[in-house]
Amino acid sequence: MSDFEAILKAYEASGGDPSFLRSPQVASLVVSGNKVLGANEISGISMDAEQLPDGVRVHVKVASGVHIELPVHLCFGMIPAEGVQRILSTFEMGEGASAEFLAHCTFPNAVRVQHIMESTIRVGPGARMRYTEAHYHGPEGGVEVLPKAKIVVEERGEYTSEFNLSKGRAGRVDFDYEVDVAAYGVAELLARVIGRGDDEITIRETVRLNGEGARGLAKSRIALRDQAHGRVFSTTEGNAPFSRGHVDCVEIIRDRAVAEAVPVVRVRDDRAQVTHEAAIGTVNRKELETLMSRGLDEEMAVDIIVRGMLGG
16 A cells, blocks of 8 residues: 555544545645645645655645635644654635635554644634644554644634544643734634543643734533543633633543643733633533433443533
């Protein structure tokens, strides 16, 4: 099997549709280790990739006023059991532009793999960007995922990100996003992760609402079992008049898992409003008994409850 076929197979296991990576009508980029295996540009979007010794430097730009109709598909992964992949990415959304990015990160054979993602993102005035990232890690738990991003949302821009890791073992995840939002801009961050075995999951999110009428949401859903450990540190700042922010963290634990949540709200203008809620607990017993009364065993019932929580 070629490297390209192997990464496509792993891409499909992570929930992606490989046909999009072959379509000339869909903008796409396929990276395995430090090799660019495929790239397709369409009108209005440029994607430059530079090979590094341990990864790839990527620069993506959507031109001002351009609306990319179909999602842009990105595939980052490694087939070998050991190695380092460093992705240094820059995304620029021109004024009034819009695009959705679907990124699948696949490490199906990982025993000792480190995936480092360092991103700089600028969403121009009135532009909209949605970035959805799904991970597939295989059964061994030998992956370190270290994504960091610095995001600027300019006036009336909108940025939404989703980070999903529910297939295979999480391994070690250390997620660190910082967002600065200008007047009437919007930023929404959502993280969904399942931890098993001795997985360690750390979510750090900072949303600074710096412009009048800016809005922000930091939302996390973490499910832990066995000896897994989860930590969520969410900070939202209301720094301007009529800015509105909310922190929403829910963690479900089972067995000997440990969960921590530290929501921080900081307000520097008396016309701003920032709220938070955090909940940590086990699976709801009444919901569990209801599902088991319908013929499901406990493991299947718990799985349904957890995935329902992750979907919320």
